[in-house]
Amino acid sequence: MTQKLMMLLTVGVVVFLSACQQPLVKKVATKHEASKYFNDPVITHKVDSVLSMMTLDEKIGQLTLYSSGWDKTGPSMNENYINDIKAGRCGNIFNAFSPDYNRKLQKIAMEQTRMKIPLLFGYDVIHGQKTIFPIPLGEAASWDLKSIQKTASAAAAEAAAAGIQWTYAPMCDIARDPRWGRVSEGAGEDPYLGSKIAAARVHGFQGTDLASDTTVVACVKHFAAYGAPEAGRDYNTVDMSERKLRDVYLPPYKAAVDAGAGTVMTSFNDLNGVPATASHFLMTDILRKEWGFNGFVVTDYTAINELVPHGIAKDDKDAAALAMNAGVDMDMQGGTYSKYLKELLKEGRVTQEEIDNAVRRVLRIKFRLGLFADPYKYFSNKREKKLTYSKYHMALARQMARESMVLLKNDKETLPLKKGQRIALIGPLADSQRDLLGSxxxxxxxxxxxxxxxxxxxxxxxxxxRYAKGCDLRGDNRSGFASAVAVARRSDVVVMVLGESAEWSGEAASRAHINLPHIQSELLEAIHKTGKPVVVVLMSGRPLALDKEVPMTDAMLEAWFPGTEGAPALADVLSGKYNPSGKLPMTFPRITGQIPIYYSAKNTGRPYTKTGKEQKYRSRYLFTPNTPEFAFGHGLSYTTFSYSAPKLSTVRLQMGDTLHVSATITNTGNYDGTEVAQLYIRDMVGSVTRPVKELKGFRRIFLKKGESKTVTFDLTMNDLSFYRKDMTWGTEPGDFKVFVGGASDNVKEAAFTLVK
Known part of the structure; x- marks a missing residue:
């Protein structure tokens, strides 16, 4: 190619891309609109036009994602990756979050590459960028969808100012084994609550205008069933029926996709023998064909390479072919597409159509983000400085932390603490800064x-x-016990801040036992023996097994890892300045041996019921109750609430109609407070076994002391549907129970029949 022809081609590319700068459609996708929005004809035309001018190497570059590193002086990057950007062989970067540094990298892409396609920058903005909100499991405990959407929106605004356009969140993995460390990143055990939260977080991150400089594109992870690893061990194998997959694990991912999420991340695990990153069933049959998803799919970190140790690929080249054939668009960090796609295409193991479709999906997101219109708009030191730790974001962080805290126990109205009380503050987390943020x-x-x-x-x-540390988080050093006991004896009430290090939850942080470390439990026992009222504040990234500790406390408050404003929020709750309203999104077992334990279990053919008589041949443990320490949905208040029996609009519901369920809730205590009213159902007889309870609705309501309000829930046919014996989705006529109450184990019931 002559130098003159090369110059003409370059000019042509610049002229064309300039023509693409007109504003894009800015309406965000809502439920069932995602496919329509992704297929906007204006964007499709622009994408196809850019694609038509790209070389194969440049196309593969758009399917390649590499990590920026950090050294003592700040962000840095492997020189090979810099050269790849210059050559158009790398179109996406993650782990770079400095406006100045990201601008430098973008400048390379815009000034030194032939096609001048903007880089896409991603980062793990999980529960805040600089202003950190409670861990996602803590946010889920608020059951406040509006607040959860607001924190995601605030996180997006801070991240966007730092040069990030793409967050690896929300995590939509249902998890019923708290040994798994990544329960901290999700919404707990229930598919209904998890689906509502997934959609709220997508709407928060992506807003009403994805091309805004205050929004980022969401990444639904980890697809699929990553939250069900055997033995609760991270990255471990997952084996389950398709029925369980569809009933329990898939709904939150689908809710996020229906909410318009632009990207999806593959999970590390295999599912029924096939690693997710090589699963055509997941990435193409379900995600694209069933759900109509038309964004792009990215792997988790080196997940394509890991197909080799999984034993499904003989080498990285084989792994790259499997991933591309499955429908995986972008390779995170593994370099397999960059190294082998060209060869694989020549050998006929992947097709040009597969590569082109993957590139289309990536380019479409870049157009939707407005990167072609202004590649530098996300890099703003001024905006980052204005937003970071802003008054609004800090107030939101404090409010979200308050709402996330769950009062597990409160005997004799130990809490709130009384004015003028002498308070002993004891425990290894009472004076920790680092652990408040979580993983x-x-x-x-x-x-x-x-x-x-x-x-x-x-x-x-x-x-x-009066403060005393008492002990470390772990170990056998009891030298601080004596001073802690002395402080307790000189006080009216003891507040102990116990639990986990932030590093004990999150990725690669599974625990074989989820009890408190023995040194903390021994310290609690020593303080309990003083006879002083004991309040335990728990900081943790998971439910803990507390059968030994609960009897030694007068009050217990789960604070999770509450974020930047977590400590002031905790003081607000302990003082009564804020009345706790959180409810558990995940069951707390008595002991680790009960795991997995969750409220929506099935009944079995020999269910155990406590009758006072011996029931030997029943589904039970010999020396431990079947029941949890604290059930899903449990959470107390400083006030009390009473519920009337549910009233139904009919006891014979016609197929296709909606059932209206109402109940009156009264604040019967001495404080104003917020209650989360919960609606559950049970299908009494089905073509396949059904859970004993399923959450189908909830309402957060504020009631003044002595006030009553009636809440109404609408049960639709979709709420009564399930995957029937033939695996079709729908309802079956028959008898149902409806439950309304303040926790899954504290409800009042009514009954109706669904008739043809």
């Missing part, structure tokens, strides 16, 4: 956090707080 806290700076000790002094006065 995956993006660019959050733990050094700006107030500790619980500092927040308590601020809330209650220095003269009323």
């Amino acid at each position: 995956w806290h993006a660019a959050g700076d733990w050094k700006i956090n107030k500790t619980v000790k500092e927040a308590m002094v601020e809330q209650f006065g220095k003269s009323n707080i």
Whole structure:
């Protein structure tokens, strides 16, 4: 090719891309609109036009994602990756979150590459960028969809200003084994609650205008069933029926896709013998053909390479072919597409159509984000400075942390703490800054956090707080016990902040036993023996097994890892400035041996019911109750609530109609408070066995002291549907029970019949 021809081609590309700068459609996809929005004809035309001018190497570059690293001076990058960007062999970067540095990389793509296609920058913005909100499991405990959407929106705004356009969230994995460390990143055990939260987070990240400089594109992860690894061990194998997959694990992913999520990430696990990254069944049959998803699919970190140790590919080249054939568009960090796609195409093991379709999907997202219109709009030091730790974001963080906290126990109205009480503050987490943020806290700076000790002094006065650490999180050093006991004896009430290190949950952080470390439990026992009222505040990234500790406490509050403003929020709750309203999104077992334990279990042919008589040949343990320590949906308040029996609009519901369920809730205590009313159903007889309870609705309602309100739920045919014996989705006529109450194990019931 002559130099003159090359110059003409370059000019042509620049002229064409300039023509693509006109504003794009900005309406965000809502349920069932995602496919229509992705297939916008204007964007499709632009994508196809760009694609038609790309070389094969440039196309493969758009399917390649590499990580930026960090050294002592800040962000840095492997020189080979820089050269790949210049050559058009790398079109996407992750783990770079500096406006200045990202601008430099974008400048390379826009000034030194032939096609001048903007880079896409991704990062793990899981529960905040710099202003850190409670871990997702904690946010789920709020059951407040509006607040969850707001925190995702705030996180997106901060991330976008830092040069990030793509977040690897929400995690939509249902998890029923709290040994698995990544339960901290999800919404718990229930597909209905998980689906609502998944959609809320997608809408929060992506907003009403994906081309805005305050929104980022969401990535639904980890597809699929990553939350069900054998033995609760991260990355482990998953084996389940298709019925269980569709009933329990797929709904939150689908809800996120229906909400318009632009990207999906493959999971590390195999599913019924096929690793997700090589699963045509997941990536093409379900995701694209059934659900109509037309965004792009990215692997998790080196997941294509890991097909080799999985034993399904003989080498990386074989793995790349399997992933591309399955419908995986982008290779995160593994370099397999970059190295082998050209060869594989020549050999006929992948097709040009597969490669072109993958590139189309990537380019479509870049157009939707407005990157072609302004490649530099996401890099703004001024906007980052304005948004980071802003008054609004910090207030939102404090409110979300308050809402996430769950009052598990409160005997004799130990909480809220009384004015003027002498408070002993004890425990290894009482003066920790770092642990408040939890795992995956993006660019959050733990050094700006107030500790619980500092927040308590601020809330209650220095003269009323007596502090002693007592012990470390783990180990056998009991040298601090004596001073802790002495402090407790000189006080009116003891607040102990116990639990996990932030590093004990998250990725690669599974625990074989989820009890408190023995040193903390022994410290609690020593304090309990003083006879002082004991309040235990738990910080953790998962439900804990607390059968030994619960009897030694007068009150217990689950605070999770509550984020940047977590300590002041905790002080607000302990003082009564805020009345707790959180409800558990995941069951707390008594002991680890009960796992998996969840509220929506099936009845079995020999169900155990406590009758006072011996029931030997029943589904039970010999020396431990079947029941959990704290059930799904459980959460107390400083006030009390009573529920009337549910009233139904009819007891004979015609197929196709909607059932209206109402109940009156009264605040019968001495404080104003918020209650989360929960609606459950049970299908009494089905063509396949059905759960004993299924969540189908919830309402957060605020009631003043003595006030009553009636809440109404609408049960549709979709709520009554399931995958029947022949695996078709739909309803079956028959008898149902309806339950309304404040927790899955504290409900009142009514009954109706669904008739043809």
